[in-house]
Amino acid sequence: MGKVNVTIPQGTRDFGPEVVRKRNYIFETIRNVFELYGFQPLETPAMENLETLMGKYGEEGDKLIFKILNNGLDNPAKEKQAREDFEKVLQGKNAKGITERALKYDLTIPFARYVAMNHSQLTFPFKRYQMQPVWRADRPQKGRYREFYQCDADVVGSTALLNEAELANIYATAFEQLKIPVEIKINNRKVLMALAGLTAGVNKMMDITVAIDKLDKVGLEKVKEELVQRGLNPDEISIVENYLSISGTNEEKISKARELFRTTAIGKAGLDELETILNCPLTTDHSPLTIDLTLARGLNYYTGIIFEVKANNVQIGSIGGGGRYDDLTGLFGVPNIPGVGISFGVDRIYDVMEELNLFPEDVYTGTQALFFNLGEKESASVFELAQGLRTKNIRCEVYHEAAKFDKQFKYAEKKKIPFVIIIGEEEMKSNSCKIKNISTGEQREIAQNDLSKFSFK
């Protein structure tokens, strides 16, 4: 055997059969829940025009966009222009002559671009889900990849809180079906806005939220230090502290927060919205919806309700998040399309399910039965039987060549095929077959005619 002289790019992954099946189990579960709520599938290309993406993810984000080199640069007639364009690239600028396309960085901007391009044909509210890979030139590390899937659902063209209530239910239903114990945290950017208004001023909202977002990790004292650094005075910090100390049931939190924000209209509006959503019942008790007044979500564009999902009993970041935004497509020339969306963190969900051993046993089963191959005559007869089973939707294989039992058993075991079917000379004469359950070792003999009625489970 020669030396294998090939690798894959850092931060990318091959998904072998078992992993694809497990990932598909997650995707299919979530997809079915999306469809139950009337969300429709959308797929956008891997590549977008570079100008569609640039400037949408902040300066750091721009640097992580994978750009595609234009083809045909080895054209002598255009050499001079190409060199000039390359000088721009060296200065960190874009140059259409060198690159004008890029791999998508998330699903939100391509979705916005799609809605802007097609808004006159779309039926609003437009409810779409999208499960596709995105690419980021991030430094690869454990759990962070350069190619990974995002899995988003958004409703655009509606300001109704019904949407938020449905999205909370989508989380609850999907995680119940995946059997992942979670807590769905909910807050409202309007409440955070009200807090900023009561203290350092509305334009300081991000400063305050960035600080309190860290409460879980660093504790109250450090949060207060950061607030000092961010320019809040002791009175203001005491209001924030008062806010952060709000605890109890959802109802208690709302009632205490109402007290704190009794003078601010936006605070009242935010709390009213939270209350409305909590009053819409969840289909399941599996995943409680919990107000977390410290929840902020980093992304700047959220303006209303925000969500975050945490898996219980597992040390891992959030496995879902989302929220309401005021303007999806303004950047692309189509104003006034508000929306709300959620996202599932599929890679982390996969890790949680592995850790908690939650994948159902049958997710591993591809082929249900392997016909042994005992020679030319036998395999011809077995081929027809296998064809018959396949017309009954039973997934089966015929071992590709006559070989020792041991070798054929090993093939079945390695491929996790639960049953083997043995038809030798004797069985051919009596039109029977032996069926062996690999995991129990149990063996039965049945008529070949009864094979399609056998339960291969």
Place this chain on the structure above:
Amino acid sequence: MGKVNVTIPQGTRDFGPEVVRKRNYIFETIRNVFELYGFQPLETPAMENLETLMGKYGEEGDKLIFKILNNGLDNPAKEKQAREDFEKVLQGKNAKGITERALKYDLTIPFARYVAMNHSQLTFPFKRYQMQPVWRADRPQKGRYREFYQCDADVVGSTALLNEAELANIYATAFEQLKIPVEIKINNRKVLMALAGLTAGVNKMMDITVAIDKLDKVGLEKVKEELVQRGLNPDEISIVENYLSISGTNEEKISKARELFRTTAIGKAGLDELETILNCPLTTDHSPLTIDLTLARGLNYYTGIIFEVKANNVQIGSIGGGGRYDDLTGLFGVPNIPGVGISFGVDRIYDVMEELNLFPEDVYTGTQALFFNLGEKESASVFELAQGLRTKNIRCEVYHEAAKFDKQFKYAEKKKIPFVIIIGEEEMKSNSCKIKNISTGEQREIAQNDLSKFSFK
């Protein structure tokens, strides 16, 4: 409304809800058939190392590979090196400093790379299928895209003809299920090799096959002219003409070809193989397996049985093709892994199904029922009913806000939702609801409790 100032890259496509559903119908049908025969899913990254791809697709192919620009080129410390590297790019050479990754061009080379990297862990024969996008910087035109899906199944690590028989059945079953009338053509590169041996010599095989491959399009006289140009003498051309004139049933073709190739061992071997496969019965009469001695398949690496699928009654190229090859992974340091594979042309299959109107009606149905929203009180009650239906796996929506009937009807119509459910003040009192079938106009009143038993079809 502002001006929409955004487009997508030439040769790429957005797939809206209806198109995704139709494409998924094709993918799911083919996937299920692959699984019936024990093929397992594999997914490889969109990007590969550039050196994995370069030199594998011929000079023309190399030019069509989309290369990814390295990030961080705006690093002053490396400016000089970057300029030097760029000079190489201008000369049509690769330069790792500028680009070291590329988008995959097909599924075969990444599959070979995967098998080479993982051969010590894989169970052979390894039967995998793969349905993923690939990218080519081709000039876009009708039916030719820069991003398109390939859909391949291969068995590697086995020389058994059982595999070819199964792949023929996979074609037959999949096209039967898709209801596309097709002819599955089959030939053997060994037979073409024998023809070359009898005439201009084995090393002229490609010259001969390139010429006869055009028989359908240009007719016999033009083929003969080309053979003259390619250096065949009149005696040799007469043998080719004799070969091309072979007609009749599969059995007649084999018997006449046996006569022609009676002196060549490789010809006999090729015909024996064809006969073996024809003796393995197909599960369906839907798609006949026909010997086509003029079938050549352009790709150089085929060495045995070759396949091609043509849709009947539609003017379109082949919608599937494949064949046997001797060596999948030698290029990557792992020799002696032979295999055989087939491919489905999903874009063309889609076009054929559109033209022949073959998509089943229910492929369009996402949401099955829309609850009208007649106000706050009504919608709260309706929300709970909708939740109840969803727990019974009925896909339904609540219109997002109270609106005129007309507007809500239009939403249902545009989204092809077959039923609307109306619950107003009166129905709330009587715990009933009105169900209207949008296409027939038929309206029924039933108890709300019976809603989950209603057949929303």
